[in-house]
Amino acid sequence: MKIIGITGGKGGTGKSTVATAVAVELARRGKKVLLCDMDADCPNDHLLLGIERKQACEVFQRIAKWGLDKCDNCGKCAKVCRNNAIVCVEGSAPMFMAKQCNGCGACVIECPRDAISWDEKVVGAIYKGSNFGIDLLSCELEINEPVSEIVVAKACEIIAADKGKYDHIIVDTAAGTHCDVIAALGVCDAALCITEPTPLGAHDLELICKLLSRMKIDFEIVVNRYETGRDKIVDAVVSKYRKAVFAKVPYSKKIMMDYSNAVPVKHKSIEKITAWIEGSA
């Protein structure tokens, strides 16, 4: 079984629309499907599938823990902290700003008196749900937490453990090429880049193509809202990495209506992508 990533660089190109549509189509064909919504900052596959999610587990980030009884106010912890999470003023006990701490552990290593150990804080949660015969795994980051990758990494652990239960796993990534996207693509054997025929789509498509090439992940390119913009500028990027655009999803009123009503999109392009995923299994 191959795990397929749905990504694309630019936001709003239709990654979730394609991911949910393909997951539903695979289920229709009698396959056991796990869809993973790895956009921890803005998860919405559950909305597109009419799923009311239930929390499966909380996600924790390690942070430093103070044991001031052993501390002699040497200040080495504050000097080594790149996030300014530790304040050490001569003559006073160090102050710990928990919100700034990213759990790097430099202070734990640096402290000569073993005064610092580990604690943890909740940074997000993983949710589960089902509909249309597919299981959904959904990441969500707490508001004001900066590191969505931690939640994505937890979901990746769950995927690795549950892998055997499914015929297909679809990993719907966030936009961009940052750590959270890299973590999600890290579990994928192949990927689809969903883009749109605009200068922004073409620019960000190139970024994600570079990332996938560097990660040595095979990929195909899908253009959504085809023939509504500047197809040629997207074609120029496609030709650098692939022979041709693999599938074209048109900009149709029917697709827009389905999307608005949380009805999984049906189109021959979705069937083509589904067949490709079945073939690569």
Next chain:
Amino acid sequence: MKIVISSTGEDIKSDVDGRFGRCAYFLAVEVEDNKITNVACEKNKGAMQGQGAGIAAAQQVGNMKPDKIITGNLGPNASQVIKGLGIPVYQASGPVEDALTALADGKLAELTETVPSHFGMNK
């Protein structure tokens, strides 16, 4: 008594910097019997920090060991550190020397409200 002031310039003719974490300089002014006996200037190392500027600046000021601080506004992180150190903060604007006179005359209000995070960025 030592007073540390966030300042836009290197001497007391300069204006009080409205920002704390991202101010340009900190002036350490020694005052005895209402007379200035010494002025020292430190560049704010916090100003160039990517994040946690207020914390870094508060640490720097804390190590200057002031009895009082004068600034324009204080963010939540800097405020937490300075409260932890127990140093009173007074709010002022305009030239530093005028702020010092106003403080001596008891005309400066203590700063109790904080401004939101990143208030002093790009200003």
